Amino acid sequence: MIRVESLSRIYPATAKSVAVTALKDVDIAVRRGEIYGVIGRSGAGKSTLLRAVNGLERPTSGRVLVDGVDIGALTDSDLRAERRKIGMIFQHFNLLSSRTAYDNVALPLEFAGVDRAVIRPRVEALLDLVGLSDKRDRYPVELSGGQKQRVGIARALATEPKVLLSDEATSALDPETTRSILALLAEINRTLGVTIMLITHEMAVVKDVATRVGVMEDGLLIEEGDVYDVVTRPRTDTARSFLGTLAGREIPPGLAARLRPSPEGTTTALIRLGFTGSRSTEPVISRLSRELGLDVAVLQGQVDEIGGRPFGTLIVSLPNAALADGSAERFLAHYDVATERLGHVA
């Protein structure tokens, strides 16, 4: 549905600043009907990528095809028509404060010259879809952040787009509201079949709704894969750093402060274990302890799910010797448990 091909975007130098390469040779293929997440730190190039997909940004080289149409090659009037097939939602909602919820949702249809008789039932159905029928005559200032984003989603869907682009749509919302908005996006994807591309700096957002994820850094797509694989077996340090915020992965602060890179005196070794798939529920730790005769302490942990598939993370301490001779890691690998050495604590 969205094909990004060798896309580069260089912002030229100005009197006050040097040239910035915001995107370097990025290739992404978003499949029809999927939810694709793009994660990266501030400045990685995510917004530039999203703007290129809806034609707000012209590529320096490369191209973007949406449902087969080369967005960069369109004339301005063709681009305006094409954009009706691409809805967009924003971090700060971008609602018109002088218009009610109903009138905000109706706006893109008015711009498109749609007949009033058609607009009314469509806007009412959309407000119903996002759970805001009772707020139709409220102004944005009278709505909560989550309700404003629901209006934003209804407005984005007004022209019945095939693609919905989400630019940090939950970044201004609290965790509970974030979950409800993500659940709504998942429902829209499922029931309307709309392909969704979302950019975020939070792995929790990707984990909750996306099927695949691309990791961006310095304008490059440095890692890509199924969300489950990237979360459970990240290949780059950047992908790994985004996992820190997922429950169970973070080293408790008291422990982190005492962490040393090498064993000293009476320290024990700290490792992070990643459990995936069917073996997530096996009694691996008690077997490790019994069969290798090791004292194992569980210091932090959580078992979670991605798309209905279980994965778990545990931070455990082991005697240094069990790491030095590799026996513990060999034993764990046999059970498909990924291991990551974290250091040593007294």
Ligand SMILES: Nc1ncnc2c1ncn2[C@@H]1O[C@H](COP(=O)(O)OP(=O)(O)OP(=O)(O)O)[C@@H](O)[C@H]1O
């Ligand atoms: N209009 C512009 N003119 C010049 N440079 C720009 C422009 N827009 C973005 N940039 C630069 O391009 C790089 C990528 O910016 P972009 O906004 O795409 O990143 P991002 O990952 O979306 O970050 P954020 O989450 O902070 O928005 C940054 O170095 C930024 O300063």
